[in-house]
Amino acid sequence: MEQRQLTTLARAVGLLVLSIFGLLASPPLSLALEKYGRPLPSMEQPDDAAAREAEETLFGGYFLTAAFVSNPTFAARPDNTGLVGLRHMLHLETDLYKQYLTFYTDQNFFSDRTKGWIELSEWDGTFALTGLVDRLGWHIQYERDAPFDKSGILQAYSDALLTSRFQAIQDLSWWQRTFPNQNLTAYAGAAWLFYNSNYFARPDNTGRALFRYVAHADLDLYKNRVVLYGDMNFFTDREAGNKLNPTEMDWIIGLALRFREDMELSVYREQDLSLDKPGLVQKYVAVQLRYSFDVPKRFWKK
Amino acid sequence: MTRAISALVLCIAFWLIGCAASQPIEPSPIGQTLLGKSKQELISCAGNPLQETKTAEGTVLTYYKEAPMLEESLSFSKGSRSGVHHGCWAYLLMGDDRVVGVEYRSVPPSVHATDHCEEIFHTCVP
Numbered sequence: 001m002e003q004r005q006l007t008t009l010a011r012a013v014g015l016l017v018l019s020i021f022g023l024l025a026s027p028p029l030s031l032a033l034e035k036y037g038r039p040l041p042s043m044e045q046p047d048d049a050a051a052r053e054a055e056e057t058l059f060g061g062y063f064l065t066a067a068f069v070s071n072p073t074f075a076a077r078p079d080n081t082g083l084v085g086l087r088h089m090l091h092l093e094t095d096l097y098k099q100y101l102t103f104y105t106d107q108n109f110f111s112d113r114t115k116g117w118i119e120l121s122e123w124d125g126t127f128a129l130t131g132l133v134d135r136l137g138w139h140i141q142y143e144r145d146a147p148f149d150k151s152g153i154l155q156a157y158s159d160a161l162l163t164s165r166f167q168a169i170q171d172l173s174w175w176q177r178t179f180p181n182q183n184l185t186a187y188a189g190a191a192w193l194f195y196n197s198n199y200f201a202r203p204d205n206t207g208r209a210l211f212r213y214v215a216h217a218d219l220d221l222y223k224n225r226v227v228l229y230g231d232m233n234f235f236t237d238r239e240a241g242n243k244l245n246p247t248e249m250d251w252i253i254g255l256a257l258r259f260r261e262d263m264e265l266s267v268y269r270e271q272d273l274s275l276d277k278p279g280l281v282q283k284y285v286a287v288q289l290r291y292s293f294d295v296p297k298r299f300w301k302k
Numbered sequence: 303m304t305r306a307i308s309a310l311v312l313c314i315a316f317w318l319i320g321c322a323a324s325q326p327i328e329p330s331p332i333g334q335t336l337l338g339k340s341k342q343e344l345i346s347c348a349g350n351p352l353q354e355t356k357t358a359e360g361t362v363l364t365y366y367k368e369a370p371m372l373e374e375s376l377s378f379s380k381g382s383r384s385g386v387h388h389g390c391w392a393y394l395l396m397g398d399d400r401v402v403g404v405e406y407r408s409v410p411p412s413v414h415a416t417d418h419c420e421e422i423f424h425t426c427v428p
Contacts, residue, residue: 034416037337038403040395041357060371060387091375091382098410106381126381134412143381170414180331183417216376216383223417224373231378252378261370270379292371 058297059094066288068113074270074284076112076121078145078198079153080205084121084284085113100131109148123148137163137187142195157199159212163189183220190214201237201247203272204279210238213246227256229268240276247276264290332420333404335427340399347426351394360402365392367418386410390419 066087068074076082093104105127112121128141144156168175168184175184191212193199201207213234220227230253234246254268271283336344344351344363351363368389375384388410395403408415 033408033411034333034404034406034419036333036404037401038359038395038397040362040393040403040405041359060374062371062375062377064377089377089382091377093375093384095387102384102387104375104382104384106377108380124380128384130384132386132410132412137386139384145380167414169417214383218376224370229376231376233378250379256372258370258372262372264372272379288377290372290377294368294371296368 058295058299059092060292060294061090061092062290062292064089064091064288064290066286068284068286071113071284073280074272074282076110076114077147077150077152078122078155079147080203080280081152082112082114082121084110085117086111087286087288096129100133102130104128104130112149115149120148122146132165135165137161137165137189143199153198153205155199156195156197157193157209158195159191159193161189161191161212161214163187163214181223183224184217185220186215186217188213188215196238201235201239202274202277202279203248203282204274206279207237207239207247209235209248210243211236225258227258229254229256234275237276245276247274249273249275262292262294264292266290332423332427333406333416336394336401336404336423339401339426341396344394344401344423344426348423360395360397363394363396365394365419365422366390367392367422369415369418386413388413388415388418390415390417390422392419392422 064087068084068087071083071085074084076084087108087110089106089108091104091106093102095102105125108124108126109120110122110124111117111119115121122145124143124145126141126143128139130137130139130141132138139161140158141161142156142158144154146154165187166185168179191214193209193212196208196210199209201209213232215232216230218227218229231251233250235248235250236243236245237247240247250270250272252268252270254266256264256266258264266288267285268288269283269285271281273279273281341363348365351365353364355362355364366389368387373385374387375382388408391407391409393403393405393407394401395405397403406416406419
């Protein structure tokens with residue numbers, strides 16, 4: 001790939017980061033508040049606040065299981081051996097302090113389709129603190145990807161991520177008039193991998209990741225029942241000459257159908273490719289079922 | 303390929319810049335139609351309120367709906383990225399057994415979630 005093209009990409013990513021900071025410096029948000037008829041008395045009494053908190057989430061999460069219906073190259077272990085057949089994951093999260101501080105963990109498992117589909121081949125564990133202040137989201141995360149059925153390369157990193165969030169229904173006055181049952185939510189940001197033990201900068205397991213740029217969009221096509229989503233994730237290489245230039249791009253596009261409030265069927269495609277030189281391209285198409293659970297604080301108080 | 307990626311990243315950047323000025327929220331249709339309904343009508347379509355508070359202005363009925371977890375967090379290839387826990391509180395002021403005031407309040411305030419209040423009352427409209 002030509003140096004000129006890479007410079008263009010680096011500039012584009014730079015502008016994206018600048019625009020995020022521009023967004024953060026924007027005027028204060030309109031409150032998400034709607035009123036009709038006579039004004040209500042203030043409901044900010046201590047008892048009311050306690051009653052409200054009791055209804056909010058104590059902890060929640062979801063189980064998911066996915067079949068990689070097409071997988072020519074997506075590896076089943078961190079050392080790039082095998083091919084993923086099935087994926088199972090448990091996600092758990094709990095608010096430690098309102099929406100400002102949340103803890104979550106993901107325990108993700110892959111099986112190897114070349115070894116019978118059922119036996120697990122990789123275990124990826126993530127532990128993170130995350131939060132939101134106005135439009136600004138953040139997380140500090142530790143992830144460890146390890147082989148499960150034999151010894152081999154173990155990849156681990158810790159990163160700090162900063163993102164800025166956009167909601168069309170809130171930020172664009174014409175959106176709700178034009179699309180009352182649709183919404184577009186997006187965020188973009190950058191992360192620094194401040195700890196890195198064998199977390200590579202390309203899908204062919206070369207280099208060592210230093211920065212990460214993320215961009216994500218959810219297009220709610222109908223009342224959060226049908227959602228089209230896309231995600232891009234770029235890594236840079238701390239061993240490369242230009243440490244800001246992306247060396248790997250992972251993109252996902254998917255369509256989720258939520259046929260119940262707590263159940264979702266989705267189909268998605270992911271492709272991970274090297275940007276600065278030819279190399280392994282890991283890709284697959286998966287069909288996934290997700291089941292969520294949510295325990296309000298009042299259950300704990302009972 | 304790199305040009306296509308650059309163009310996409312640029313589009314996202316300009317889009318974010320374009321969103322820098324926040325706009326007021328347009329009113330939702332169901333909230334308006336609750337005005338004039340009796341308490342019995344409300345209970346029959348939206349269920350019992352979580353709380354009833356007597357104030358000098360009248361009784362305030364309180365409802366809450368939390369956004370589904372599936373909306374709050376998405377999974378990716380080896381993990382997830384958590385969204386924001388959010389929901390909507392609906393306060394209905396009653397006068398002479400009729401709804402005379404409606405207030406939807408998103409929590410946290412930085413996330414627009416009044417659509418979840420609309421979900422509470424979606425069976426209350428014909």
